Amino acid sequence: xxxxxxxxLLEQLCAVQGKKLIVADENWALVxxxxxxxxxxxxxxxxxxxxxxxxxAEASGLTVIFNDLDFSIFDSHSFDAIFFRxxxxxxxSHHVINQSIKLLKSQATLILSGDKNDGIKSYVKKACVxxxxxxxxxxxGTSYLxxxxxxxxxxxxxxxxxxxxxxxxxxxxxxxxxSKPGIFGWDKVDRGSAFLVTKLPMFLKRFKYPPExxxxxxxxxxxxxxxxxxxxxxxxTLTDNNAAALLAVTKNFKxxxxxxxxxxxxxxxxxxxxxxxxxxxxxxxxxxxVDGDMCTKFLxxxxxxxxxxxxxxxxxxxxxxxxxKAKHYFNVIDILASDGSFKxxxxx
Numbered sequence: 001x002x003x004x005x006x007x008x009l010l011e012q013l014c015a016v017q018g019k020k021l022i023v024a025d026e027n028w029a030l031v032x033x034x035x036x037x038x039x040x041x042x043x044x045x046x047x048x049x050x051x052x053x054x055x056x057a058e059a060s061g062l063t064v065i066f067n068d069l070d071f072s073i074f075d076s077h078s079f080d081a082i083f084f085r086x087x088x089x090x091x092x093s094h095h096v097i098n099q100s101i102k103l104l105k106s107q108a109t110l111i112l113s114g115d116k117n118d119g120i121k122s123y124v125k126k127a128c129v130x131x132x133x134x135x136x137x138x139x140x141g142t143s144y145l146x147x148x149x150x151x152x153x154x155x156x157x158x159x160x161x162x163x164x165x166x167x168x169x170x171x172x173x174x175x176x177x178x179s180k181p182g183i184f185g186w187d188k189v190d191r192g193s194a195f196l197v198t199k200l201p202m203f204l205k206r207f208k209y210p211p212e213x214x215x216x217x218x219x220x221x222x223x224x225x226x227x228x229x230x231x232x233x234x235x236x237t238l239t240d241n242n243a244a245a246l247l248a249v250t251k252n253f254k255x256x257x258x259x260x261x262x263x264x265x266x267x268x269x270x271x272x273x274x275x276x277x278x279x280x281x282x283x284x285x286x287x288x289x290v291d292g293d294m295c296t297k298f299l300x301x302x303x304x305x306x307x308x309x310x311x312x313x314x315x316x317x318x319x320x321x322x323x324x325k326a327k328h329y330f331n332v333i334d335i336l337a338s339d340g341s342f343k344x345x346x347x348x
Contacts, residue, residue, distance in 0.1 A: 002030045005113035008145045009083045012111055013040050018080025021103065023069065023096050024048040024057070027085045033060035047071070049182060049243040052266035066264070068182055068243040070164065071099040079103050086114035086123050091181035095163035097127050101153040104131075110148045112137075120144045130154045166251050169221070178251050179221040182244030184283070189223060192315040192342045193281045197227045199337050199344055203313050204231065206346065207276070215239070215275040215305060217268055217282070217298065222249035224279045225260075235259040237275065241266050268301040278302050278312040295325050302347065303329040312347040 006028055013020065013036070024031075024046055031053075036044075037060045047065045048054045054066035065073060069092070082100050086093045100110045110127060114120030124137040124146040132151035137144040166180045171188045179186045204211065210232035216225040219238035222245075228236065236258055238249050246264055253260040265271055282298045299322075302312050312330075316322050318338060322345050326333045329347075336344040 003027045004143050005085045008113045016081040019043045020081045021079050022046045023084040024053050025087050028053055033057040037061045051241045051264045068247055077105050081109045083111050086118050091161040091163050094158035094160040098157045104150040108150050113145045115142050179248050183221055193223050195342050196315040206311050211276040213275045214277045217280040219249050220245050222252045237261040239263045239265045267297045268305050274307040276307045276310040278306055280314045299329050314345045315342055318343050
């Protein structure tokens with residue numbers, strides 16, 4: 001079901017005249033972009049940091065930019081309205097609101113939506129201060145929507161944690177890995193990924209010959225692939241749906257002696273080669289609600305991309321029934337290890 005806050009924004013599209021910009025992150029994943037294209041004016045543009053959303057919207061005939069929410073490609077003060085459903089990450093939301101004062105014309109409108117638990121009321125207050133307005137957020141159940149008019153820009157921008165800056169990851173300074181806001185868990189090493197890395201030597205014993213081609217499916221800033229550089233692999237392919245992740249992983253592997261390919265894809269959908277090794281720490285769940293469709297997507301992709309005699313290794317929370325779903329795709333399914341919170345599932 002489409003996010004209710006996104007639905008509220010879409011209802012506002014036709015009510016606003018002039019040049020419009022949608023800022024679409026993961027919250028916009030279930031939008032029917034063909035319907036948006038039919039109902040909207042031709043002067044609508046979309047910027048998204050999600051490859052799947054950008055591809056779907058572009059295929060529907062919309063004008064789309066796929067990047068890490070880099071608004072410098074747009075002319076200053078050129079939009080009459082910006083539509084933004086606040087992000088799950090504060091730095092991302094602050095970044096978009098800050099950039100809006102550079103993009104909006106005088107007396108133009110920033111239309112914000114979000115749930116109470118997203119902090120939408122706080123975002124609206126901050127945006128009003130930034131733009132010299134005092135428009136309230138209007139409640140609709142647990143959802144809120146606000147139309148904020150840009151009068152005059154404040155010099156005090158919101159703290160976006162230097163959103164656009166790729167910086168060394170302080171959690172592992174000895175590894176010289178970089179990351180940035182906009183990536184899930186950008187400022188830490190994911191516990192599941194760390195657990196997988198400790199068991200890689202055990203996993204590689206499953207191979208008759210040392211594997212040479214590795215795919216990191218859903219790579220984030222590239223921690224799994226970076227750790228795998230010390231092993232036998234001659235070629236690494238890293239892919240993600242998130243533009244911020246692709247920027248960080250490109251920086252992390254720049255100058256590597258190995259052959260490294262960084263590819264934008266939705267669960268590997270743009271990749272045609274096969275690999276003898278696939279590593280994956282997938283986004284299967286939000287809290288304790290398992291995303292079954294996402295689980296199926298990553299397993300089907302792994303089946304397609306894994307070479308006939310290859311092996312894949314997934315790390316998931318222990319409560320995720322990956323083994324059950326994997327039976328539809330793989331002949332061999334083993335629990336390689338478990339630490340009580342995470343389990344490693346080997347597939348072939």
